[in-house]
Amino acid sequence: MGYVVEKMSSRNVPASVVAFCGKATAFAFFHCEGVAEILVRLWAPTQETIRRALAEHPLRKNVDLKDSSDSITTHFPSALRGLAFKSTRLTIRYLRSRPQLPLVTARIPWHGPWVGRWAGRDTDLLFGFVKCYYHLLNKFLPSDASPEETLCAPGYLLIQAQILTVLDSVIKGGNGQTPLDPLFAPSLHYDELLGEADATASVLPFPPAITNRSLAEHRLISLLRDSLSGSALGVGRARELFAESFERLLKATARRTSLFNHSACFALCDLMEEALAILVRYESSAASSAPSLDWSFWLQVCRQMMDSQNTMTEIRMYAFLYSLWNTVTAEENRKRQICLEWLLDEKYFQEQFNHWCPMVRAYYMRLLCWRLGQPSETRSELDIRIMRTLALRLYRVWEGFLSLQADTLGKGGPRISTAPCSPAPCRRLLIIRSDSQPSPGGMFLTFDSILSPSSPTVATAYERHGSIGPITEAEESQESRVIPSVGKKSWSLLKNIMPFAVSTLDTYRSTDKQQGMEKAKTADSAVQTKLHGPQSSKKSTGGHDTAFRVHSFRFSLEWIDGEKSLFGKERQLYQPRLPYSTSDDLFPHDATEYSPGSPEPVGVITNQGKYAGRALAEWDLLVDEYRDFSMRRLAQGVPRATLVETPTLGVETFRRTG
Numbered sequence: 001m002g003y004v005v006e007k008m009s010s011r012n013v014p015a016s017v018v019a020f021c022g023k024a025t026a027f028a029f030f031h032c033e034g035v036a037e038i039l040v041r042l043w044a045p046t047q048e049t050i051r052r053a054l055a056e057h058p059l060r061k062n063v064d065l066k067d068s069s070d071s072i073t074t075h076f077p078s079a080l081r082g083l084a085f086k087s088t089r090l091t092i093r094y095l096r097s098r099p100q101l102p103l104v105t106a107r108i109p110w111h112g113p114w115v116g117r118w119a120g121r122d123t124d125l126l127f128g129f130v131k132c133y134y135h136l137l138n139k140f141l142p143s144d145a146s147p148e149e150t151l152c153a154p155g156y157l158l159i160q161a162q163i164l165t166v167l168d169s170v171i172k173g174g175n176g177q178t179p180l181d182p183l184f185a186p187s188l189h190y191d192e193l194l195g196e197a198d199a200t201a202s203v204l205p206f207p208p209a210i211t212n213r214s215l216a217e218h219r220l221i222s223l224l225r226d227s228l229s230g231s232a233l234g235v236g237r238a239r240e241l242f243a244e245s246f247e248r249l250l251k252a253t254a255r256r257t258s259l260f261n262h263s264a265c266f267a268l269c270d271l272m273e274e275a276l277a278i279l280v281r282y283e284s285s286a287a288s289s290a291p292s293l294d295w296s297f298w299l300q301v302c303r304q305m306m307d308s309q310n311t312m313t314e315i316r317m318y319a320f321l322y323s324l325w326n327t328v329t330a331e332e333n334r335k336r337q338i339c340l341e342w343l344l345d346e347k348y349f350q351e352q353f354n355h356w357c358p359m360v361r362a363y364y365m366r367l368l369c370w371r372l373g374q375p376s377e378t379r380s381e382l383d384i385r386i387m388r389t390l391a392l393r394l395y396r397v398w399e400g401f402l403s404l405q406a407d408t409l410g411k412g413g414p415r416i417s418t419a420p421c422s423p424a425p426c427r428r429l430l431i432i433r434s435d436s437q438p439s440p441g442g443m444f445l446t447f448d449s450i451l452s453p454s455s456p457t458v459a460t461a462y463e464r465h466g467s468i469g470p471i472t473e474a475e476e477s478q479e480s481r482v483i484p485s486v487g488k489k490s491w492s493l494l495k496n497i498m499p500f501a502v503s504t505l506d507t508y509r510s511t512d513k514q515q516g517m518e519k520a521k522t523a524d525s526a527v528q529t530k531l532h533g534p535q536s537s538k539k540s541t542g543g544h545d546t547a548f549r550v551h552s553f554r555f556s557l558e559w560i561d562g563e564k565s566l567f568g569k570e571r572q573l574y575q576p577r578l579p580y581s582t583s584d585d586l587f588p589h590d591a592t593e594y595s596p597g598s599p600e601p602v603g604v605i606t607n608q609g610k611y612a613g614r615a616l617a618e619w620d621l622l623v624d625e626y627r628d629f630s631m632r633r634l635a636q637g638v639p640r641a642t643l644v645e646t647p648t649l650g651v652e653t654f655r656r657t658g
Helices: 002-008 015-031 035-043 047-055 065-073 078-083 088-096 103-107 125-140 147-151 156-172 197-201 219-229 238-256 262-283 295-306 311-323 332-343 346-353 358-372 381-410 447-451 473-487 492-497 513-530 534-541 607-635
Strands: 427-433 553-559
Touching: 002 015, 015 035, 015 078, 015 125, 035 078, 035 156, 047 088, 047 156, 047 238, 065 147, 125 156, 125 219, 125 238, 147 156, 156 219, 156 238, 156 262, 219 238, 219 262, 238 262, 238 295, 262 295, 262 311, 295 311, 295 332, 311 358, 332 346, 332 358, 332 381, 346 358, 346 381, 358 381, 358 607, 381 607
Parallel strands: none
Antiparallel strands: 427 553
């Protein structure tokens, strides 16, 4: 431990040394006399944190933990038996007492600069220790141990309390500092970077270390991913215990998060998006016997966030549901609760579809269009019911708009605006390519990469579909026609130096113009066939899917030209359409059809009915965007509509300050 304290007190520590120190600390925690007593007291756990960690464990009523503690301590080394949990009061009293330590430990400077790193800041020391602790715990803990005996294991609950403290610091922004809001942070541009150094340095933000990177790279998420995805904890009950305890601590953090603190809710959504995906992936593995996640609790958290009356929290929640849609709606019962009882609830739909904030409307409509209205291979009865409910809700908004428009004009008032609003001033959400194209030579280019360029016929992981066979012969022949045309240029050496400067005209040039015209006509007619469902597509391809290249797309908030934009201009509205349907029979011909309530148009009753015209115009543009994107991808070689890529949706910077 003297070596660990010395190395971890230095300013810069290599990652390999940190990993070794974490393992050495875990072994010393179990086997060295007095080390565990000192290390736990350096955390200084509070009584409230221990109670919060204890409250998440499912314990039987009127159970005496002293008997469980006495029976489990016999399986652990004598150096660790004093940290067995009996009650919160006795544990706090024991931690406040002065322990009897060996004389060897007096030479080690325990209260040095390394204490902050031991608490979970700046390095992976604590997280490496936790990983090794669960590995050792699995060796000493009996296989038939009850939940009460597991809870009373020496040091188990105290480590949970420290991880809970780290989770709370993630939600608060880290080290008590004000977190940098990613939505309103000043963004630098190239014109600013090319200016004077002194003028640019004054506006550079210095956020906390915890906000300098995405939460996917946070040490807690890395610990969870490495522990559950790899073999770091080995086999047995260690990974199961870690998964159960982490979800309980995550629930304790969510209970403590303030509903009206936008930054905390934003960080909680980031944490949920990363952690829940890893936990679900672990549960779906064949070797997992852990109980399922408490989805009823997490859905309740999502619904409460939508009641915060904070537009930024609502936008982040819609992005969370959009990102984890396939995971959240994996079970049919849960999908019914989310779609029919929440998102398509009559009152909720009217409030969000006709929301006063254009950005909230944009995110909510994209969730409906790209997730609820997305085509599937086989439509179940629940999917048909969801589409019918969505059609009914749209029809109610349409009918309410017509009724309100007629009533307003009858009273001599102005017409209700039907001009769609942009999500942010002079900006709109566009679908762009987000494929990560690897650099051929890194930051520095050598002559080896110039003389021996990589073959362009090799497809990357993003360019190939994982479940489909090799590239078709047509694509191979097309690539074989492109390669010689590039090599014939006298300036091909410059193209190797700048590989991304290849002209798109040479890449997509056809050797026969007449053949290209015929292919375009054939593709245009095939698009109409493929949009009507997978059955007609299978018939045309003989029941087999042709190989195609899969790309990654995302919604990006881009600047637009005000003169050429469709936003802010009045539109002629028609009955709203579904993003994808085989026919129009899903729309009711009467307002009372499929209606559980009164036949009165809801759009007239709600106070937000004045935004119905704008909302319907924005929905019409969104459906056109959805269908245009699908038709373009089908024309580019995607076999059928169910295989068209779904763009990702995140929260970006809305405005530029300064």
